[in-house]
Amino acid sequence: MIIRDETAADVAAIGALTAEAFATMPYSDGSEPAIIARLRAAGALTFSLVAEEAGEVIGHVAFSPVSVSGEGEDGGWYGLGPISVQPARQRSGIGSALVRAGLARLQAIGARGCVLAGDPGYYGRFGFACDPAFTSPGIPHEYFMRVVFSPVYAGGTVTYHPAFFG
Numbered sequence: 623m624i625i626r627d628e629t630a631a632d633v634a635a636i637g638a639l640t641a642e643a644f645a646t647m648p649y650s651d652g653s654e655p656a657i658i659a660r661l662r663a664a665g666a667l668t669f670s671l672v673a674e675e676a677g678e679v680i681g682h683v684a685f686s687p688v689s690v691s692g693e694g695e696d697g698g699w700y701g702l703g704p705i706s707v708q709p710a711r712q713r714s715g716i717g718s719a720l721v722r723a724g725l726a727r728l729q730a731i732g733a734r735g736c737v738l739a740g741d742p743g744y745y746g747r748f749g750f751a752c753d754p755a756f757t758s759p760g761i762p763h764e765y766f767m768r769v770v771f772s773p774v775y776a777g778g779t780v781t782y783h784p785a786f787f788g
């Protein structure tokens with residue numbers, strides 16, 4: 623398996639993979655493929671990584687900029703997601719490899735931190751933690767997590783790119 627940036631040739635496979643992975647998730651409204659497409663169309667995919675094996679896209683993760691109200695206008699904060707692994711290939715380390723590659727890439731571009739909505743039982747292993755300093759409207763606090771690379775931060779209300787809202 624290799625992890626690499628998406629190319630134009632991956633777009634359809636990413637959409638299909640994302641739809642398949644989220645299809646049975648009770649917390650999904652089915653909008654994840656459209657979110658990725660809108661981020662891409664808006665030029666707001668900071669980067670988009672695919673896991674490829676034998677020429678097939680078996681996993682994907684998107685990163686996009688978020689604003690954090692207490693952090694000023696300088697940017698440097700990103701959201702992780704959507705993330706998907708082909709159902710038949712889940713629980714074999716592909717999701718972990720995508721998260722770790724993405725966080726390494728964020729640090730390489732000088733990111734100050736990253737947020738996501740997800741299960742702390744899974745994302746805690748990558749350094750994500752719930753933090754009352756970071757909130758996002760509509761996301762229960764026990765599922766909203768951040769990892770911080772910056773030594774000094776204030777947190778605040780996190781706003782995702784409009785692509786997340788249709």
Ligand SMILES: CC(C)(COP(=O)(O)OP(=O)(O)OC[C@H]1O[C@@H](n2cnc3c(N)ncnc32)[C@H](O)[C@@H]1OP(=O)(O)O)[C@@H](O)C(=O)NCCC(=O)NCCS
Pocket residue numbers: 643644647703705706707708711712713714715716717718719739740741743744
């Ligand atoms: C979440 C997802 C990307 C993880 O990818 P993956 O390749 O299956 O994950 P990994 O193999 O790296 O990690 C598997 C480990 O995570 C755990 N895990 C996977 N999903 C989990 C979840 N939602 N909550 C808690 N633990 C989870 C597994 O139990 C396993 O734990 P172990 O290593 O202690 O045995 C994948 O399950 C997926 O595509 N899910 C459907 C789409 C989705 O829900 N995306 C995330 C929304 S926040």
